[in-house]
Amino acid sequence: MKKIFTLVVIVMCILASPRILLATTSENSETISGVTKTVGVVTASALNLRKTDVSTSTVLTTIPKNTQVDVISKNANNWYNVKYNGQTGWVSGAYLIVKTVTDTSSEITPDTSSGNSETISGVTKTVGIVTASALNLRKTDVTTSAVLTTIPKNTQIDVISKNANNWYNVKYNGQNGWVSGLYLTVKTVTDTTSVTEVSRSDSSKLVDDALSLIGVPYVFGGNSRSGFDCSGYTQYVFKGVGISLPRTAAEQFKLGVSVNREQLQAGDLVFFSTYAPGASHVGIYIGGGSFIAADSNKGICISKLDDAYYTSCYLGARRIRLN
Known part of the structure:
Protein backbone atom coordinates (compact mmCIF):
# COMPACT_ATOMS: atom_id res chain seq x y z
CA MET A 1 0.00 0.00 0.00
CA LYS A 2 2.86 2.36 0.83
CA LYS A 3 4.48 1.69 -2.57
CA ILE A 4 1.22 2.43 -4.37
CA PHE A 5 0.80 5.72 -2.49
CA THR A 6 4.40 6.74 -3.30
CA LEU A 7 3.87 5.96 -7.00
CA VAL A 8 0.69 8.09 -7.10
CA VAL A 9 2.51 11.03 -5.53
CA ILE A 10 5.36 10.81 -8.08
CA VAL A 11 2.91 10.69 -10.99
CA MET A 12 1.03 13.74 -9.66
CA CYS A 13 4.29 15.71 -9.33
CA ILE A 14 5.30 14.85 -12.90
CA LEU A 15 1.92 15.98 -14.24
CA ALA A 16 1.96 19.20 -12.22
CA SER A 17 5.52 20.28 -13.11
CA PRO A 18 4.90 21.42 -16.73
CA ARG A 19 1.99 23.57 -15.59
CA ILE A 20 4.15 25.34 -13.03
CA LEU A 21 6.91 25.93 -15.61
CA LEU A 22 4.45 27.27 -18.17
CA ALA A 23 2.93 29.71 -15.69
CA THR A 24 6.36 31.02 -14.72
CA THR A 25 7.34 31.52 -18.36
CA SER A 26 4.17 33.32 -19.39
CA GLU A 27 4.13 35.68 -16.43
CA ASN A 28 7.76 36.62 -16.05
CA SER A 29 9.54 36.34 -19.36
CA GLU A 30 9.23 37.03 -23.04
CA THR A 31 11.22 35.28 -25.75
CA ILE A 32 12.69 37.77 -28.22
CA SER A 33 15.80 36.50 -29.99
CA GLY A 34 18.33 38.61 -31.87
CA VAL A 35 17.13 42.00 -30.64
CA THR A 36 19.13 44.84 -29.13
CA LYS A 37 19.82 46.00 -25.61
CA THR A 38 21.58 48.91 -23.94
CA VAL A 39 24.83 48.17 -22.12
CA GLY A 40 27.58 50.16 -20.46
CA VAL A 41 31.33 49.53 -20.49
CA VAL A 42 33.23 50.66 -17.38
CA THR A 43 36.07 53.13 -18.05
CA ALA A 44 37.24 53.60 -14.44
CA SER A 45 39.81 51.22 -12.92
CA ALA A 46 37.11 50.14 -10.45
CA LEU A 47 33.59 51.55 -10.49
CA ASN A 48 31.41 51.48 -7.37
CA LEU A 49 27.95 49.95 -7.75
CA ARG A 50 25.86 51.87 -5.23
CA LYS A 51 22.49 51.23 -3.62
CA THR A 52 21.04 54.60 -4.73
CA ASP A 53 21.97 57.35 -7.18
CA VAL A 54 24.20 59.48 -4.93
CA SER A 55 27.94 59.32 -4.36
CA THR A 56 27.48 58.87 -0.60
CA SER A 57 25.22 55.83 -0.97
CA THR A 58 26.21 52.34 0.23
CA VAL A 59 28.61 50.51 -2.09
CA LEU A 60 27.18 47.10 -3.08
CA THR A 61 30.31 45.98 -4.96
CA THR A 62 33.00 47.29 -7.32
CA ILE A 63 32.99 46.65 -11.07
CA PRO A 64 36.36 46.16 -12.83
CA LYS A 74 19.25 56.72 -16.60
CA ASN A 75 18.19 59.68 -14.45
CA ALA A 76 18.57 63.42 -14.99
CA ASN A 77 21.78 63.54 -12.93
CA ASN A 78 23.69 61.20 -15.29
CA TRP A 79 23.45 58.19 -12.98
CA TYR A 80 22.65 54.79 -14.50
CA ASN A 81 20.58 52.02 -12.94
CA VAL A 82 22.45 48.87 -14.02
CA LYS A 83 22.62 45.14 -13.44
CA TYR A 84 25.95 43.43 -12.69
CA ASN A 85 26.50 39.84 -11.51
CA GLY A 86 22.87 39.53 -10.49
CA GLN A 87 22.90 42.76 -8.46
CA THR A 88 20.96 45.89 -9.41
CA GLY A 89 22.32 49.28 -8.39
CA TRP A 90 23.49 52.70 -9.55
CA VAL A 91 26.74 53.91 -11.15
CA SER A 92 27.91 57.34 -12.27
CA GLY A 93 27.63 57.92 -16.02
CA ALA A 94 30.96 59.77 -15.92
CA TYR A 95 32.71 56.38 -15.92
CA LEU A 96 30.54 54.51 -18.39
CA ILE A 97 30.47 54.25 -22.19
CA VAL A 98 26.89 53.45 -23.15
CA LYS A 99 26.06 51.66 -26.40
CA THR A 100 23.50 49.39 -28.03
CA VAL A 101 24.45 45.78 -28.79
CA THR A 102 22.72 42.72 -30.19
CA ASP A 103 21.21 40.60 -27.43
CA THR A 104 21.89 36.96 -28.32
CA SER A 105 20.11 35.58 -25.26
CA SER A 106 16.74 33.93 -25.94
CA GLU A 107 14.91 35.17 -22.89
CA ILE A 108 14.32 38.67 -21.56
CA THR A 109 12.77 39.05 -18.12
CA PRO A 110 10.94 42.33 -17.61
CA ASP A 111 11.51 43.92 -14.21
CA THR A 112 8.86 46.59 -13.79
CA SER A 113 9.61 47.00 -10.10
CA SER A 114 13.11 48.31 -10.85
CA GLY A 115 11.95 50.59 -13.64
CA ASN A 116 13.28 48.56 -16.57
CA SER A 117 11.87 50.26 -19.63
CA GLU A 118 14.31 49.19 -22.31
CA LYS A 139 10.75 69.43 -17.18
CA THR A 140 12.02 67.36 -14.23
CA ASP A 141 10.65 64.61 -11.98
CA VAL A 142 8.98 66.75 -9.29
CA THR A 143 5.47 68.19 -9.05
CA THR A 144 6.82 71.73 -8.73
CA SER A 145 8.80 71.53 -11.98
CA ALA A 146 7.90 73.65 -15.01
CA VAL A 147 5.08 72.26 -17.18
CA LEU A 148 6.21 71.78 -20.79
CA THR A 149 2.75 70.84 -22.07
CA THR A 150 -0.33 68.81 -21.14
CA ILE A 151 -1.12 65.38 -22.58
CA PRO A 152 -4.79 64.45 -23.22
CA LYS A 153 -6.43 61.35 -21.73
CA ASN A 154 -5.90 58.02 -23.57
CA THR A 155 -2.86 59.39 -25.44
CA GLN A 156 -0.09 56.85 -26.01
CA ILE A 157 3.43 58.14 -25.28
CA ASP A 158 6.86 56.55 -25.57
CA VAL A 159 8.49 55.60 -22.27
CA ILE A 160 12.25 56.18 -22.00
CA SER A 161 12.86 55.21 -18.37
CA LYS A 162 11.39 55.15 -14.86
CA ASN A 163 12.96 56.31 -11.60
CA ALA A 164 12.62 55.07 -8.04
CA ASN A 165 9.90 57.63 -7.24
CA ASN A 166 7.48 56.29 -9.90
CA TRP A 167 8.13 59.12 -12.35
CA TYR A 168 8.53 58.28 -16.02
CA ASN A 169 10.81 60.01 -18.52
CA VAL A 170 8.70 60.03 -21.70
CA LYS A 171 8.54 61.48 -25.20
CA TYR A 172 5.43 63.23 -26.48
CA ASN A 173 5.09 65.23 -29.70
CA GLY A 174 8.88 65.56 -30.01
CA GLN A 175 9.31 66.75 -26.40
CA ASN A 176 11.12 64.83 -23.65
CA GLY A 177 9.89 65.29 -20.10
CA TRP A 178 8.61 63.63 -16.94
CA VAL A 179 5.14 62.44 -15.89
CA SER A 180 3.85 60.85 -12.70
CA GLY A 181 3.33 57.09 -12.93
CA LEU A 182 0.10 57.48 -10.96
CA TYR A 183 -1.66 58.55 -14.14
CA LEU A 184 -0.04 56.18 -16.61
CA THR A 185 -0.81 52.61 -17.68
CA VAL A 186 2.48 51.16 -18.90
CA LYS A 187 2.69 48.26 -21.35
CA THR A 188 4.89 46.74 -24.06
CA VAL A 189 3.71 46.92 -27.67
CA THR A 190 5.08 45.92 -31.05
CA ASP A 191 6.97 48.78 -32.67
CA THR A 192 5.76 48.95 -36.26
CA THR A 193 7.73 52.07 -37.14
CA SER A 194 10.82 51.73 -39.29
CA VAL A 195 13.51 54.09 -40.44
CA THR A 196 14.00 54.25 -44.19
CA GLU A 197 17.42 52.87 -45.06
CA VAL A 198 19.52 55.34 -46.98
CA SER A 199 22.93 55.06 -48.54
CA ARG A 200 25.78 55.66 -46.07
CA SER A 201 28.52 55.27 -48.68
CA ASP A 202 29.97 58.70 -47.96
CA SER A 203 29.39 58.79 -44.21
CA SER A 204 33.00 57.94 -43.32
CA LYS A 205 34.30 60.77 -45.51
CA LEU A 206 31.73 63.12 -44.01
CA VAL A 207 32.79 62.23 -40.46
CA ASP A 208 36.48 62.47 -41.39
CA ASP A 209 35.88 65.93 -42.86
CA ALA A 210 33.94 66.96 -39.76
CA LEU A 211 36.73 65.80 -37.44
CA SER A 212 39.39 67.57 -39.49
CA LEU A 213 37.88 70.91 -38.43
CA ILE A 214 38.26 70.39 -34.66
CA GLY A 215 39.64 73.54 -33.06
CA VAL A 216 38.28 76.00 -35.63
CA PRO A 217 36.82 78.89 -33.60
CA TYR A 218 33.15 79.71 -33.20
CA VAL A 219 32.01 82.74 -35.17
CA PHE A 220 28.37 83.78 -35.16
CA GLY A 227 35.10 80.29 -38.13
CA PHE A 228 31.70 78.56 -37.94
CA ASP A 229 28.42 78.75 -36.13
CA CYS A 230 26.58 75.44 -35.66
CA SER A 231 24.48 75.34 -38.84
CA GLY A 232 27.21 76.98 -40.91
CA TYR A 233 29.48 74.11 -39.84
CA THR A 234 27.04 71.34 -40.78
CA GLN A 235 26.26 73.08 -44.07
CA TYR A 236 29.98 73.29 -44.87
CA VAL A 237 30.72 69.64 -44.01
CA PHE A 238 27.77 68.27 -45.97
CA LYS A 239 28.70 70.42 -48.94
CA GLY A 240 32.01 68.54 -48.99
CA VAL A 241 30.17 65.31 -49.88
CA GLY A 242 27.90 66.98 -52.41
CA ILE A 243 24.88 67.66 -50.17
CA SER A 244 23.35 71.13 -50.10
CA LEU A 245 21.80 72.03 -46.71
CA PRO A 246 19.82 75.19 -45.88
CA ARG A 247 21.55 77.75 -43.66
CA THR A 248 19.77 77.47 -40.29
CA ALA A 249 19.32 74.63 -37.80
CA ALA A 250 15.53 75.07 -37.92
CA GLU A 251 15.52 74.61 -41.71
CA GLN A 252 17.91 71.65 -41.57
CA PHE A 253 15.60 69.97 -39.02
CA LYS A 254 12.89 69.78 -41.71
CA LEU A 255 15.03 67.62 -44.02
CA GLY A 256 15.66 63.89 -44.33
CA VAL A 257 14.21 61.05 -42.28
CA SER A 258 13.51 61.25 -38.56
CA VAL A 259 15.70 58.83 -36.57
CA ASN A 260 15.18 57.50 -33.04
CA ARG A 261 18.07 58.16 -30.69
CA GLU A 262 18.65 54.39 -30.33
CA GLN A 263 19.06 54.08 -34.11
CA LEU A 264 21.62 56.85 -34.70
CA GLN A 265 24.38 56.24 -37.24
CA ALA A 266 27.54 58.19 -37.96
CA GLY A 267 26.68 61.10 -40.23
CA ASP A 268 23.19 61.75 -38.84
CA LEU A 269 22.32 65.31 -37.83
CA VAL A 270 21.37 65.76 -34.16
CA PHE A 271 19.32 68.76 -33.03
CA PHE A 272 18.81 70.57 -29.75
CA SER A 273 16.47 73.24 -28.42
CA THR A 274 18.88 75.57 -26.61
CA TYR A 275 18.53 79.36 -26.59
CA ALA A 276 15.22 79.34 -28.49
CA PRO A 277 12.22 76.99 -28.94
CA GLY A 278 12.56 74.43 -31.71
CA ALA A 279 15.83 73.44 -33.41
CA SER A 280 18.36 76.11 -32.42
CA HIS A 281 21.54 73.99 -32.31
CA VAL A 282 22.78 71.21 -34.61
CA GLY A 283 25.70 68.81 -34.76
CA ILE A 284 26.86 65.68 -36.57
CA TYR A 285 26.68 62.29 -34.84
CA ILE A 286 30.03 60.44 -35.09
CA GLY A 287 29.18 57.23 -33.19
CA GLY A 288 29.76 55.98 -29.66
CA GLY A 289 27.22 58.39 -28.20
CA SER A 290 29.24 61.41 -29.37
CA PHE A 291 28.62 64.25 -31.80
CA ILE A 292 30.70 67.10 -33.18
CA ALA A 293 29.45 70.67 -33.45
CA ALA A 294 30.38 74.34 -33.28
CA ASP A 295 30.29 75.20 -29.59
CA SER A 296 29.96 78.91 -28.81
CA ASN A 297 32.70 78.62 -26.14
CA LYS A 298 35.04 75.94 -27.50
CA GLY A 299 34.63 76.17 -31.27
CA ILE A 300 34.45 72.89 -33.21
CA CYS A 301 34.59 70.14 -30.60
CA ILE A 302 33.24 66.72 -29.67
CA SER A 303 30.52 66.36 -27.03
CA LYS A 304 28.54 63.47 -25.54
CA LEU A 305 24.81 63.13 -26.12
CA ASP A 306 24.58 61.80 -22.55
CA ASP A 307 25.96 65.04 -21.13
CA ALA A 308 23.32 66.35 -18.72
CA TYR A 309 22.92 69.61 -20.65
CA TYR A 310 22.49 68.01 -24.05
CA THR A 311 20.17 65.32 -22.65
CA SER A 312 17.91 68.03 -21.26
CA CYS A 313 17.60 69.91 -24.57
CA TYR A 314 17.84 67.06 -27.11
CA LEU A 315 15.19 67.53 -29.80
CA GLY A 316 15.73 64.77 -32.35
CA ALA A 317 17.80 63.55 -35.28
CA ARG A 318 17.60 63.49 -39.07
CA ARG A 319 19.24 61.21 -41.61
CA ILE A 320 20.14 62.88 -44.87
CA ARG A 321 20.54 60.78 -48.01
CA LEU A 322 24.17 60.67 -49.05
CA ASN A 323 24.61 60.08 -52.77
Whole structure:
Protein backbone atom coordinates (compact mmCIF):
# COMPACT_ATOMS: atom_id res chain seq x y z
CA MET A 1 0.00 0.00 0.00
CA LYS A 2 2.86 2.36 0.83
CA LYS A 3 4.48 1.69 -2.57
CA ILE A 4 1.22 2.43 -4.37
CA PHE A 5 0.80 5.72 -2.49
CA THR A 6 4.40 6.74 -3.30
CA LEU A 7 3.87 5.96 -7.00
CA VAL A 8 0.69 8.09 -7.10
CA VAL A 9 2.51 11.03 -5.53
CA ILE A 10 5.36 10.81 -8.08
CA VAL A 11 2.91 10.69 -10.99
CA MET A 12 1.03 13.74 -9.66
CA CYS A 13 4.29 15.71 -9.33
CA ILE A 14 5.30 14.85 -12.90
CA LEU A 15 1.92 15.98 -14.24
CA ALA A 16 1.96 19.20 -12.22
CA SER A 17 5.52 20.28 -13.11
CA PRO A 18 4.90 21.42 -16.73
CA ARG A 19 1.99 23.57 -15.59
CA ILE A 20 4.15 25.34 -13.03
CA LEU A 21 6.91 25.93 -15.61
CA LEU A 22 4.45 27.27 -18.17
CA ALA A 23 2.93 29.71 -15.69
CA THR A 24 6.36 31.02 -14.72
CA THR A 25 7.34 31.52 -18.36
CA SER A 26 4.17 33.32 -19.39
CA GLU A 27 4.13 35.68 -16.43
CA ASN A 28 7.76 36.62 -16.05
CA SER A 29 9.54 36.34 -19.36
CA GLU A 30 9.23 37.03 -23.04
CA THR A 31 11.22 35.28 -25.75
CA ILE A 32 12.69 37.77 -28.22
CA SER A 33 15.80 36.50 -29.99
CA GLY A 34 18.33 38.61 -31.87
CA VAL A 35 17.13 42.00 -30.64
CA THR A 36 19.13 44.84 -29.13
CA LYS A 37 19.82 46.00 -25.61
CA THR A 38 21.58 48.91 -23.94
CA VAL A 39 24.83 48.17 -22.12
CA GLY A 40 27.58 50.16 -20.46
CA VAL A 41 31.33 49.53 -20.49
CA VAL A 42 33.23 50.66 -17.38
CA THR A 43 36.07 53.13 -18.05
CA ALA A 44 37.24 53.60 -14.44
CA SER A 45 39.81 51.22 -12.92
CA ALA A 46 37.11 50.14 -10.45
CA LEU A 47 33.59 51.55 -10.49
CA ASN A 48 31.41 51.48 -7.37
CA LEU A 49 27.95 49.95 -7.75
CA ARG A 50 25.86 51.87 -5.23
CA LYS A 51 22.49 51.23 -3.62
CA THR A 52 21.04 54.60 -4.73
CA ASP A 53 21.97 57.35 -7.18
CA VAL A 54 24.20 59.48 -4.93
CA SER A 55 27.94 59.32 -4.36
CA THR A 56 27.48 58.87 -0.60
CA SER A 57 25.22 55.83 -0.97
CA THR A 58 26.21 52.34 0.23
CA VAL A 59 28.61 50.51 -2.09
CA LEU A 60 27.18 47.10 -3.08
CA THR A 61 30.31 45.98 -4.96
CA THR A 62 33.00 47.29 -7.32
CA ILE A 63 32.99 46.65 -11.07
CA PRO A 64 36.36 46.16 -12.83
CA LYS A 65 37.47 48.26 -15.80
CA ASN A 66 36.17 47.22 -19.25
CA THR A 67 33.35 45.17 -17.70
CA GLN A 68 30.06 45.29 -19.60
CA VAL A 69 26.93 45.86 -17.50
CA ASP A 70 23.26 45.87 -18.51
CA VAL A 71 21.70 49.35 -18.44
CA ILE A 72 18.17 49.58 -17.05
CA SER A 73 17.62 53.34 -17.04
CA LYS A 74 19.25 56.72 -16.60
CA ASN A 75 18.19 59.68 -14.45
CA ALA A 76 18.57 63.42 -14.99
CA ASN A 77 21.78 63.54 -12.93
CA ASN A 78 23.69 61.20 -15.29
CA TRP A 79 23.45 58.19 -12.98
CA TYR A 80 22.65 54.79 -14.50
CA ASN A 81 20.58 52.02 -12.94
CA VAL A 82 22.45 48.87 -14.02
CA LYS A 83 22.62 45.14 -13.44
CA TYR A 84 25.95 43.43 -12.69
CA ASN A 85 26.50 39.84 -11.51
CA GLY A 86 22.87 39.53 -10.49
CA GLN A 87 22.90 42.76 -8.46
CA THR A 88 20.96 45.89 -9.41
CA GLY A 89 22.32 49.28 -8.39
CA TRP A 90 23.49 52.70 -9.55
CA VAL A 91 26.74 53.91 -11.15
CA SER A 92 27.91 57.34 -12.27
CA GLY A 93 27.63 57.92 -16.02
CA ALA A 94 30.96 59.77 -15.92
CA TYR A 95 32.71 56.38 -15.92
CA LEU A 96 30.54 54.51 -18.39
CA ILE A 97 30.47 54.25 -22.19
CA VAL A 98 26.89 53.45 -23.15
CA LYS A 99 26.06 51.66 -26.40
CA THR A 100 23.50 49.39 -28.03
CA VAL A 101 24.45 45.78 -28.79
CA THR A 102 22.72 42.72 -30.19
CA ASP A 103 21.21 40.60 -27.43
CA THR A 104 21.89 36.96 -28.32
CA SER A 105 20.11 35.58 -25.26
CA SER A 106 16.74 33.93 -25.94
CA GLU A 107 14.91 35.17 -22.89
CA ILE A 108 14.32 38.67 -21.56
CA THR A 109 12.77 39.05 -18.12
CA PRO A 110 10.94 42.33 -17.61
CA ASP A 111 11.51 43.92 -14.21
CA THR A 112 8.86 46.59 -13.79
CA SER A 113 9.61 47.00 -10.10
CA SER A 114 13.11 48.31 -10.85
CA GLY A 115 11.95 50.59 -13.64
CA ASN A 116 13.28 48.56 -16.57
CA SER A 117 11.87 50.26 -19.63
CA GLU A 118 14.31 49.19 -22.31
CA THR A 119 13.19 50.01 -25.84
CA ILE A 120 13.95 47.28 -28.36
CA SER A 121 14.00 49.09 -31.69
CA GLY A 122 11.96 47.49 -34.46
CA VAL A 123 10.61 44.70 -32.21
CA THR A 124 8.94 45.94 -29.04
CA LYS A 125 8.83 49.19 -27.13
CA THR A 126 7.48 50.42 -23.82
CA VAL A 127 4.61 52.91 -23.95
CA GLY A 128 2.30 54.59 -21.48
CA ILE A 129 -1.41 55.36 -21.81
CA VAL A 130 -2.55 58.52 -20.01
CA THR A 131 -5.39 57.85 -17.55
CA ALA A 132 -5.84 61.41 -16.23
CA SER A 133 -8.10 63.89 -18.06
CA ALA A 134 -4.97 65.97 -18.75
CA LEU A 135 -1.49 64.94 -17.63
CA ASN A 136 1.27 67.52 -17.14
CA LEU A 137 4.55 66.83 -18.95
CA ARG A 138 7.14 68.42 -16.66
CA LYS A 139 10.75 69.43 -17.18
CA THR A 140 12.02 67.36 -14.23
CA ASP A 141 10.65 64.61 -11.98
CA VAL A 142 8.98 66.75 -9.29
CA THR A 143 5.47 68.19 -9.05
CA THR A 144 6.82 71.73 -8.73
CA SER A 145 8.80 71.53 -11.98
CA ALA A 146 7.90 73.65 -15.01
CA VAL A 147 5.08 72.26 -17.18
CA LEU A 148 6.21 71.78 -20.79
CA THR A 149 2.75 70.84 -22.07
CA THR A 150 -0.33 68.81 -21.14
CA ILE A 151 -1.12 65.38 -22.58
CA PRO A 152 -4.79 64.45 -23.22
CA LYS A 153 -6.43 61.35 -21.73
CA ASN A 154 -5.90 58.02 -23.57
CA THR A 155 -2.86 59.39 -25.44
CA GLN A 156 -0.09 56.85 -26.01
CA ILE A 157 3.43 58.14 -25.28
CA ASP A 158 6.86 56.55 -25.57
CA VAL A 159 8.49 55.60 -22.27
CA ILE A 160 12.25 56.18 -22.00
CA SER A 161 12.86 55.21 -18.37
CA LYS A 162 11.39 55.15 -14.86
CA ASN A 163 12.96 56.31 -11.60
CA ALA A 164 12.62 55.07 -8.04
CA ASN A 165 9.90 57.63 -7.24
CA ASN A 166 7.48 56.29 -9.90
CA TRP A 167 8.13 59.12 -12.35
CA TYR A 168 8.53 58.28 -16.02
CA ASN A 169 10.81 60.01 -18.52
CA VAL A 170 8.70 60.03 -21.70
CA LYS A 171 8.54 61.48 -25.20
CA TYR A 172 5.43 63.23 -26.48
CA ASN A 173 5.09 65.23 -29.70
CA GLY A 174 8.88 65.56 -30.01
CA GLN A 175 9.31 66.75 -26.40
CA ASN A 176 11.12 64.83 -23.65
CA GLY A 177 9.89 65.29 -20.10
CA TRP A 178 8.61 63.63 -16.94
CA VAL A 179 5.14 62.44 -15.89
CA SER A 180 3.85 60.85 -12.70
CA GLY A 181 3.33 57.09 -12.93
CA LEU A 182 0.10 57.48 -10.96
CA TYR A 183 -1.66 58.55 -14.14
CA LEU A 184 -0.04 56.18 -16.61
CA THR A 185 -0.81 52.61 -17.68
CA VAL A 186 2.48 51.16 -18.90
CA LYS A 187 2.69 48.26 -21.35
CA THR A 188 4.89 46.74 -24.06
CA VAL A 189 3.71 46.92 -27.67
CA THR A 190 5.08 45.92 -31.05
CA ASP A 191 6.97 48.78 -32.67
CA THR A 192 5.76 48.95 -36.26
CA THR A 193 7.73 52.07 -37.14
CA SER A 194 10.82 51.73 -39.29
CA VAL A 195 13.51 54.09 -40.44
CA THR A 196 14.00 54.25 -44.19
CA GLU A 197 17.42 52.87 -45.06
CA VAL A 198 19.52 55.34 -46.98
CA SER A 199 22.93 55.06 -48.54
CA ARG A 200 25.78 55.66 -46.07
CA SER A 201 28.52 55.27 -48.68
CA ASP A 202 29.97 58.70 -47.96
CA SER A 203 29.39 58.79 -44.21
CA SER A 204 33.00 57.94 -43.32
CA LYS A 205 34.30 60.77 -45.51
CA LEU A 206 31.73 63.12 -44.01
CA VAL A 207 32.79 62.23 -40.46
CA ASP A 208 36.48 62.47 -41.39
CA ASP A 209 35.88 65.93 -42.86
CA ALA A 210 33.94 66.96 -39.76
CA LEU A 211 36.73 65.80 -37.44
CA SER A 212 39.39 67.57 -39.49
CA LEU A 213 37.88 70.91 -38.43
CA ILE A 214 38.26 70.39 -34.66
CA GLY A 215 39.64 73.54 -33.06
CA VAL A 216 38.28 76.00 -35.63
CA PRO A 217 36.82 78.89 -33.60
CA TYR A 218 33.15 79.71 -33.20
CA VAL A 219 32.01 82.74 -35.17
CA PHE A 220 28.37 83.78 -35.16
CA GLY A 221 27.17 83.62 -38.76
CA GLY A 222 30.41 81.92 -39.82
CA ASN A 223 30.48 79.25 -42.53
CA SER A 224 34.15 78.97 -43.50
CA ARG A 225 37.37 77.51 -42.08
CA SER A 226 38.12 80.83 -40.41
CA GLY A 227 35.10 80.29 -38.13
CA PHE A 228 31.70 78.56 -37.94
CA ASP A 229 28.42 78.75 -36.13
CA CYS A 230 26.58 75.44 -35.66
CA SER A 231 24.48 75.34 -38.84
CA GLY A 232 27.21 76.98 -40.91
CA TYR A 233 29.48 74.11 -39.84
CA THR A 234 27.04 71.34 -40.78
CA GLN A 235 26.26 73.08 -44.07
CA TYR A 236 29.98 73.29 -44.87
CA VAL A 237 30.72 69.64 -44.01
CA PHE A 238 27.77 68.27 -45.97
CA LYS A 239 28.70 70.42 -48.94
CA GLY A 240 32.01 68.54 -48.99
CA VAL A 241 30.17 65.31 -49.88
CA GLY A 242 27.90 66.98 -52.41
CA ILE A 243 24.88 67.66 -50.17
CA SER A 244 23.35 71.13 -50.10
CA LEU A 245 21.80 72.03 -46.71
CA PRO A 246 19.82 75.19 -45.88
CA ARG A 247 21.55 77.75 -43.66
CA THR A 248 19.77 77.47 -40.29
CA ALA A 249 19.32 74.63 -37.80
CA ALA A 250 15.53 75.07 -37.92
CA GLU A 251 15.52 74.61 -41.71
CA GLN A 252 17.91 71.65 -41.57
CA PHE A 253 15.60 69.97 -39.02
CA LYS A 254 12.89 69.78 -41.71
CA LEU A 255 15.03 67.62 -44.02
CA GLY A 256 15.66 63.89 -44.33
CA VAL A 257 14.21 61.05 -42.28
CA SER A 258 13.51 61.25 -38.56
CA VAL A 259 15.70 58.83 -36.57
CA ASN A 260 15.18 57.50 -33.04
CA ARG A 261 18.07 58.16 -30.69
CA GLU A 262 18.65 54.39 -30.33
CA GLN A 263 19.06 54.08 -34.11
CA LEU A 264 21.62 56.85 -34.70
CA GLN A 265 24.38 56.24 -37.24
CA ALA A 266 27.54 58.19 -37.96
CA GLY A 267 26.68 61.10 -40.23
CA ASP A 268 23.19 61.75 -38.84
CA LEU A 269 22.32 65.31 -37.83
CA VAL A 270 21.37 65.76 -34.16
CA PHE A 271 19.32 68.76 -33.03
CA PHE A 272 18.81 70.57 -29.75
CA SER A 273 16.47 73.24 -28.42
CA THR A 274 18.88 75.57 -26.61
CA TYR A 275 18.53 79.36 -26.59
CA ALA A 276 15.22 79.34 -28.49
CA PRO A 277 12.22 76.99 -28.94
CA GLY A 278 12.56 74.43 -31.71
CA ALA A 279 15.83 73.44 -33.41
CA SER A 280 18.36 76.11 -32.42
CA HIS A 281 21.54 73.99 -32.31
CA VAL A 282 22.78 71.21 -34.61
CA GLY A 283 25.70 68.81 -34.76
CA ILE A 284 26.86 65.68 -36.57
CA TYR A 285 26.68 62.29 -34.84
CA ILE A 286 30.03 60.44 -35.09
CA GLY A 287 29.18 57.23 -33.19
CA GLY A 288 29.76 55.98 -29.66
CA GLY A 289 27.22 58.39 -28.20
CA SER A 290 29.24 61.41 -29.37
CA PHE A 291 28.62 64.25 -31.80
CA ILE A 292 30.70 67.10 -33.18
CA ALA A 293 29.45 70.67 -33.45
CA ALA A 294 30.38 74.34 -33.28
CA ASP A 295 30.29 75.20 -29.59
CA SER A 296 29.96 78.91 -28.81
CA ASN A 297 32.70 78.62 -26.14
CA LYS A 298 35.04 75.94 -27.50
CA GLY A 299 34.63 76.17 -31.27
CA ILE A 300 34.45 72.89 -33.21
CA CYS A 301 34.59 70.14 -30.60
CA ILE A 302 33.24 66.72 -29.67
CA SER A 303 30.52 66.36 -27.03
CA LYS A 304 28.54 63.47 -25.54
CA LEU A 305 24.81 63.13 -26.12
CA ASP A 306 24.58 61.80 -22.55
CA ASP A 307 25.96 65.04 -21.13
CA ALA A 308 23.32 66.35 -18.72
CA TYR A 309 22.92 69.61 -20.65
CA TYR A 310 22.49 68.01 -24.05
CA THR A 311 20.17 65.32 -22.65
CA SER A 312 17.91 68.03 -21.26
CA CYS A 313 17.60 69.91 -24.57
CA TYR A 314 17.84 67.06 -27.11
CA LEU A 315 15.19 67.53 -29.80
CA GLY A 316 15.73 64.77 -32.35
CA ALA A 317 17.80 63.55 -35.28
CA ARG A 318 17.60 63.49 -39.07
CA ARG A 319 19.24 61.21 -41.61
CA ILE A 320 20.14 62.88 -44.87
CA ARG A 321 20.54 60.78 -48.01
CA LEU A 322 24.17 60.67 -49.05
CA ASN A 323 24.61 60.08 -52.77
